[in-house]
Amino acid sequence: METVTVKASRSYQVEIEGGALPTLGARLTSLLPRAKQVMLVSDSTVAALYGEIAETSLCGAGLQVHRFVFPSGEASKTPATLCALWCALAEASLSRTDAIVALGGGVVGDLSGFAAATYLRGIACYQVPTTLLAMVDSSVGGKTAVDLPAGKNLCGAFSQPVGVLCDPQVLKTLPSRVYADGCAEVIKYGYIGDPTLLKMLEQPFAEAPEAVIARCVRSKRDVVEADEHDNGARQLLNLGHTGAHAIERLSNFSISHGEAVAIGMLLAARGAVVKGLCAPDVPAHVEAMLQRYHLPTECPFDADAMAEAALSDKKRRGGEITLVLPRKLGESVLVPTPVEELAAFFAAGGAKA
Numbered sequence: 394m395e396t397v398t399v400k401a402s403r404s405y406q407v408e409i410e411g412g413a414l415p416t417l418g419a420r421l422t423s424l425l426p427r428a429k430q431v432m433l434v435s436d437s438t439v440a441a442l443y444g445e446i447a448e449t450s451l452c453g454a455g456l457q458v459h460r461f462v463f464p465s466g467e468a469s470k471t472p473a474t475l476c477a478l479w480c481a482l483a484e485a486s487l488s489r490t491d492a493i494v495a496l497g498g499g500v501v502g503d504l505s506g507f508a509a510a511t512y513l514r515g516i517a518c519y520q521v522p523t524t525l526l527a528m529v530d531s532s533v534g535g536k537t538a539v540d541l542p543a544g545k546n547l548c549g550a551f552s553q554p555v556g557v558l559c560d561p562q563v564l565k566t567l568p569s570r571v572y573a574d575g576c577a578e579v580i581k582y583g584y585i586g587d588p589t590l591l592k593m594l595e596q597p598f599a600e601a602p603e604a605v606i607a608r609c610v611r612s613k614r615d616v617v618e619a620d621e622h623d624n625g626a627r628q629l630l631n632l633g634h635t636g637a638h639a640i641e642r643l644s645n646f647s648i649s650h651g652e653a654v655a656i657g658m659l660l661a662a663r664g665a666v667v668k669g670l671c672a673p674d675v676p677a678h679v680e681a682m683l684q685r686y687h688l689p690t691e692c693p694f695d696a697d698a699m700a701e702a703a704l705s706d707k708k709r710r711g712g713e714i715t716l717v718l719p720r721k722l723g724e725s726v727l728v729p730t731p732v733e734e735l736a737a738f739f740a741a742g743g744a745k746a
């Protein structure tokens with residue numbers, strides 16, 4: 394088992410162990426001995442695959458288990474689903490000493506985390522991520538949210554979980570496109586600040602993912618501990634995301650988040666070389682890495698449209714946008730950039746001029 398301790402406004406452990414899901418109940422009760430009831434939250438796909446194993450384990454540890462299941466997909470990450478979850482928590486009379494168990498990908502984790510942060514002004518949330526993206530990114534660090542019609546993640550709270558349990562065996566049932574999405578986020582950690590991870594990723598890791606997942610979680614832990622509320626270093630996690638948000642929006646979300654992050658990382662690397670900020674060997678390295686993990690590399694949109702779409706993003710601050718740019722293999726930096734330069738930056742990165 395790999396264990397990573399996160400010391401943020403709450404300290405907790407991320408435990409990573411193949412086959413750990415059936416031990417969920419015992420782990421939760423040792424963490425929260427006063428808990429009597431839990432709300433097991435999952436989406437319809439995950440509930441069908443793993444709901445029974447999780448419920449049996451929680452019941453076996455003496456907990457009364459209620460279930461809340463919603464249709465899988467980003468379209469469910471809404472205030473309406475959140476409100477239905479709040480109501481289910483109230484109907485089940487969950488108290489301050491009880492907990493939500495979030496069994497699923499980032500959608501389940503973000504929604505459950507926000508419900509836990511707000512119901513009774515805050516109850517415990519235990520994250521059990523079932524996608525690669527959720528294991529290496531969304532389950533750790535305390536960002537919780539729902540989407541609004543005006544944009545993704547516009548309403549949420551910083552609220553750290555009480556613990557995270559990753560069982561990489563569940564990744565075997567992931568559709569290949571969802572797995573590749575997670576690989577884009579794994580690769581991102583390498584280019585942000587982990588040259589050793591870039592070396593490890595030269596071999597596919599799907600058969601034995603624990604070490605790679607743990608490495609990514611440690612990287613995330615480091616930025617979250619340095620900047621829990623996302624005012625500085627945590628923005629490094631947005632490598633590839635300025636371009637990605639534009640690509641997702643322009644494609645009407647037919648290009649997935651991970652695919653868009655992949656293209657966005659390559660745009661950032663090429664753009665940084667043209668700006669004279671990045672070693673020239675980085676773009677080819679990024680391109681080969683993305684191809685190895687079956688991720689796209691071509692930007693199908695033109696630079697002006699990309700800039701306009703990127704600038705409607707909530708992360709823009711004043712007349713500047715903070716770009717995350719690789720400087721050399723395994724190191725990235727934050728570069729505040731005037732918004733007028735963004736279209737030229739995307740064009741330099743390979744978007745159509």
Ligand code: NAD
Binds near residue numbers: 500531534
């Ligand atoms: P997701 O939760 O929608 O899961 C993707 C698909 O995989 C869904 O259809 C789901 O039902 C299915 N699935 C999940 N686990 C499975 C399994 N083990 N086997 C088979 N199918 C499975 O998407 P995601 O990529 O996990 O997360 C994306 C969300 O995460 C977005 O809403 C994004 O905003 C959020 N996010 C949050 C943070 C954060 O820091 N909080 C970071 C990154 C992303």
Ligand code: GLY
Binds near residue numbers: 530534623627
């Ligand atoms: N995934 C971005 C963050 O946690 O800050």
